[in-house]
Amino acid sequence: MFTWMALQGFGGVLAVVQRILVDDKQWMSIEEFVEQWSVAQVLPGPNVLNLCIILGGEYFGWRGAVVATLGILTAPCALVLMVAAWFSSVSDHAAVQGALRGLAAVVAGLIMATALRMSPAISISPLGRGFALALVVLTFVLVGLLHVRLIWVLLALGSVSCVWAAREIRRRQ
Amino acid sequence: MSLSAQDWLMLFVHMMTLSLFTIGGAIAAAPDMHRFVVDQHHWLSGQAFANSITVAQVAPGPNVLFVAVLGWNMGVQSAGGLSAGWSAAAWGGLGAGLCLLGILLPSSLLNYTATQWAHRHRHRLPVRAFKAGMAPLVMGLLLSTAWLLSGEHAADWASVARGGITVACALLMWKTRIHLLWLMAGGATLGALGWI
Numbered sequence: 001m002f003t004w005m006a007l008q009g010f011g012g013v014l015a016v017v018q019r020i021l022v023d024d025k026q027w028m029s030i031e032e033f034v035e036q037w038s039v040a041q042v043l044p045g046p047n048v049l050n051l052c053i054i055l056g057g058e059y060f061g062w063r064g065a066v067v068a069t070l071g072i073l074t075a076p077c078a079l080v081l082m083v084a085a086w087f088s089s090v091s092d093h094a095a096v097q098g099a100l101r102g103l104a105a106v107v108a109g110l111i112m113a114t115a116l117r118m119s120p121a122i123s124i125s126p127l128g129r130g131f132a133l134a135l136v137v138l139t140f141v142l143v144g145l146l147h148v149r150l151i152w153v154l155l156a157l158g159s160v161s162c163v164w165a166a167r168e169i170r171r172r173q
Numbered sequence: 174m175s176l177s178a179q180d181w182l183m184l185f186v187h188m189m190t191l192s193l194f195t196i197g198g199a200i201a202a203a204p205d206m207h208r209f210v211v212d213q214h215h216w217l218s219g220q221a222f223a224n225s226i227t228v229a230q231v232a233p234g235p236n237v238l239f240v241a242v243l244g245w246n247m248g249v250q251s252a253g254g255l256s257a258g259w260s261a262a263a264w265g266g267l268g269a270g271l272c273l274l275g276i277l278l279p280s281s282l283l284n285y286t287a288t289q290w291a292h293r294h295r296h297r298l299p300v301r302a303f304k305a306g307m308a309p310l311v312m313g314l315l316l317s318t319a320w321l322l323s324g325e326h327a328a329d330w331a332s333v334a335r336g337g338i339t340v341a342c343a344l345l346m347w348k349t350r351i352h353l354l355w356l357m358a359g360g361a362t363l364g365a366l367g368w369i
Contacts, residue, residue, distance in 0.1 A: 084228050
């Protein structure tokens with residue numbers, strides 16, 4: 001079941017998971033799905049996998065969580081390693097390297113689009129739009145351009161940001 | 174470059190620590206893996222690192238599998254390349270399994286125990302503050318990964334063209350419902366023809 005969903009998910013599985021769980025199987029409503037999804041997003045770990053663990057755990061206990069995880073990982077993992085192995089045997093061709101450069105540019109765009117989809121959350125952020133945007137830029141400069149260790153950036157900026165958000169949310173209530 | 178047992182252990186521990194910081198997906202931790210694997214230890218070249226992410230993104234399945242591909246490439250390279258035959262595949266498999274387990278185990282355990290709690294307390298201040306506070310950082314990390322993937326940034330025509338394609342694809346995917354495979358096919362064709 002989860003394997004089947006994973007194999008349909010080119011470039012990310014979210015849309016497929018939603019269509020199957022909510023529309024086809026009707027295991028949950030769209031509201032339930034969105035809520036579970038936002039929980040899965042806030043916690044560390046791959047979102048789709050988090051969702052599998054939450055759902056598998058909710059319906060079938062920890063065994064369900066393990067089965068769902070294995071289900072969504074095993075087949076795609078084997079497939080992607082085969083692609084990687086095949087790729088390294090042809091990687092010397094100029095055309096293949098060119099194609100990969102082109103693909104990398106597209107994939108970079110895909111990840112940028114994921115960031116852009118978060119922009120509504122930024123503009124209604126309790127932090128205030130200006131402060132939130134400054135945090136986006138600062139994180140990008142520190143991690144992307146200056147290669148500062150992720151853990152320090154998250155601890156320093158993250159704690160300031162969370163404390164500030166808590167203050168603002170409390171003030172509004 | 175060959176990796177010792179100690180190196181593998183270091184890699185595993187690094188993945189475990191990163192695991193708890195992969196808010197917004199494992200791809201958000203890619204810049205830090207790059208710093209550790211490429212800049213600090215030289216276990217992979219920058220090119221091989223970027224290729225690993227691209228290969229994993231092109232194949233179907235959860236994005237986190239790029240971590241398995243990274244491990245695979247490190248294992249194969251450490252065994253002397255694919256020409257070494259089955260031993261290379263075995264080392265690759267070991268690397269892939271180790272990296273994937275490292276990046277998944279801590280976050281999955283946390284996830285399993287924390288979701289029930291967070292669900293019950295979703296209206297509480299700490300949960301909401303955490304969500305709101307982390308959002309801008311996650312966005313910055315995603316942009317960093319996009320920057321890393323778009324390759325070497327030089328002041329030549331090819332770099333500018335690649336950047337243009339990246340931004341165009343981002344806008345198309347954000348604003349339209351175009352299928353990703355069309356964009357990928359387009360990018361691969363332009364690249365294969367040597368235009369970018």
